[in-house]
Amino acid sequence: MKDKKIIIIGGGASGLIAADFLSQKYEVHIFEKGKTVGRKFLVAGNGGFNLTNQATDAELLAHYSPTPILHAALQQFGTEDTRKYFAGLGIPTFIGSSGRVFPERGFKPIEVLQALKNRLLENGVSFHFKHEFIGFDADMKPLIRNEEETLTPFADKYLFALGGASWSVTGSDGTWLDFFSQKDIKTVPFQASNCGLNVNWSENFKERHAGKPLKNIAVTCGNKTVKGEGLITEYGLEGNAIYPIIPEVRAALNRGKEALLYFDFKTQNTESQLFNKIEGRLLIPKNYAFSFKLSKSQIALIKEYSTKDEYLDCEKFIGKIKRTTVKVESLRPIEEAISTVGGIDISEVNDDFSLRQFPHLFVLGEMLDWDAPTGGFLLQGCFSSAVYSANSLL
Numbered sequence: 001m002k003d004k005k006i007i008i009i010g011g012g013a014s015g016l017i018a019a020d021f022l023s024q025k026y027e028v029h030i031f032e033k034g035k036t037v038g039r040k041f042l043v044a045g046n047g048g049f050n051l052t053n054q055a056t057d058a059e060l061l062a063h064y065s066p067t068p069i070l071h072a073a074l075q076q077f078g079t080e081d082t083r084k085y086f087a088g089l090g091i092p093t094f095i096g097s098s099g100r101v102f103p104e105r106g107f108k109p110i111e112v113l114q115a116l117k118n119r120l121l122e123n124g125v126s127f128h129f130k131h132e133f134i135g136f137d138a139d140m141k142p143l144i145r146n147e148e149e150t151l152t153p154f155a156d157k158y159l160f161a162l163g164g165a166s167w168s169v170t171g172s173d174g175t176w177l178d179f180f181s182q183k184d185i186k187t188v189p190f191q192a193s194n195c196g197l198n199v200n201w202s203e204n205f206k207e208r209h210a211g212k213p214l215k216n217i218a219v220t221c222g223n224k225t226v227k228g229e230g231l232i233t234e235y236g237l238e239g240n241a242i243y244p245i246i247p248e249v250r251a252a253l254n255r256g257k258e259a260l261l262y263f264d265f266k267t268q269n270t271e272s273q274l275f276n277k278i279e280g281r282l283l284i285p286k287n288y289a290f291s292f293k294l295s296k297s298q299i300a301l302i303k304e305y306s307t308k309d310e311y312l313d314c315e316k317f318i319g320k321i322k323r324t325t326v327k328v329e330s331l332r333p334i335e336e337a338i339s340t341v342g343g344i345d346i347s348e349v350n351d352d353f354s355l356r357q358f359p360h361l362f363v364l365g366e367m368l369d370w371d372a373p374t375g376g377f378l379l380q381g382c383f384s385s386a387v388y389s390a391n392s393l394l
């Protein structure tokens with residue numbers, strides 16, 4: 001008989017894994033406003049489902065900002081622990097390209113979620129669907145509204161795992177932010193992260209190159225350079241070389257400054273090596289693609305951001321291969337973003353993710369104001385914060 005009770009509000013990745021650990025010792029109830037749990041987890045599974053990443057130790061911690069948010073949690077429950085955890089649920093994983101960790105081929109996202117749900121059911125966790133958190137009473141107990149009434153369900157501790165504010169169709173709409181700020185808990189407005197960028201392409205460029213990849217490039221913004229692949233879209237840019245520099249782009253835009261991206265299309269070569277490649281001959285544009293092994297889209301992008309003189313002059317063109325500057329107009333809308341920053345300010349939480357002012361309340365996962373790139377680091381951050389706070393209660 002479990003004599004203490006925990007209520008988890010929000011049935012996403014963070015809430016579900018916290019429920020598993022806590023149910024070893026506590027009576028656990030999940031209150032979820034939707035008709036089902038794990039909807040964003042399933043959306044994540046629709047693309048490449050990165051459950052975590054192979055990075056460990058300092059390499060892992062370096063992906064999270066602001067430093068040292070989540071560090072203790074990531075050290076206690078790291079990427080290898082996530083892989084072991086899912087293996088324990090019957091979901092083996094493998095390390096794919098660029099260190100991303102996926103469920104073994106053949107395991108669909110819905111099966112991964114079902115394995116997690118089955119575990120919780122075996123452990124006696126109770127699910128309360130269509131139960132929405134709508135604020136706090138005078139004693140800082142959560143108010144929960146279902147289809148008939150408003151409740152103040154008793155528990156010894158309450159864990160919030162309400163998610164961020166993108167893909168609202170999954171239930172993560174961020175409307176809970178005011179309930180915390182009304183109680184003088186510092187919150188930060190949501191902003192998009194891991195999102196696309198709006199760029200003013202010319203009509204001609206857009207028409208011919210939207211949908212084309214920019215392979216093996218490096219993109220620099222501020223002090224950060226990221227190697228990978230970009231994708232040209234109707235509105236601008238996406239891709240794994242773009243998402244990690246969003247914090248720098250966002251910071252520049254928030255300061256009212258120009259957000260400039262510097263593209264390097266030949267990361268393996270210096271300018272003089274490129275010049276040597278053509279053995280001192282000065283080429284005409286017709287030969288650029290072949291001689292420098294550039295794609296049509298790369299050449300078109302360089303042309304889009306060059307003067308006529310720069311484009312026609314082979315030496316100057318080589319300079320542009322190594323540094324083409326593209327101005328970002330804005331971030332794509334928050335609703336489309338893979339993740340958001342903002343939520344509960346990290347200065348409000350103790351090490352175990354309980355609120356400093358109200359230590360019977362805990363906040364986990366994406367609803368806290370931290371940032372990480374795609375590649376499995378988002379779910380890992382959610383799992384680590386959830387397990388760390390669960391362990392502190394165990």
Ligand SMILES: Cc1cc2nc3c(=O)[nH]c(=O)nc-3n(C[C@H](O)[C@H](O)[C@H](O)COP(=O)(O)OP(=O)(O)OC[C@H]3O[C@@H](n4cnc5c(N)ncnc54)[C@H](O)[C@@H]3O)c2cc1C
Nearest residue numbers: 010012013014033044050133162163171172365366376379
């Ligand atoms: C398209 C896409 C692809 C992604 N791919 C990956 C990936 O491959 N790898 C990776 O690591 N991450 C990925 N992510 C990010 C990852 O899915 C999220 O960071 C993670 O799911 C957040 O988990 P969470 O538990 O904190 O919040 P969520 O999963 O968002 O769960 C929050 C839950 O709280 C509920 N809720 C909200 N408000 C209330 C309320 N007032 N009352 C009651 N319940 C409420 C919601 O209905 C929801 O069920 C992806 C995200 C998207 C959108």
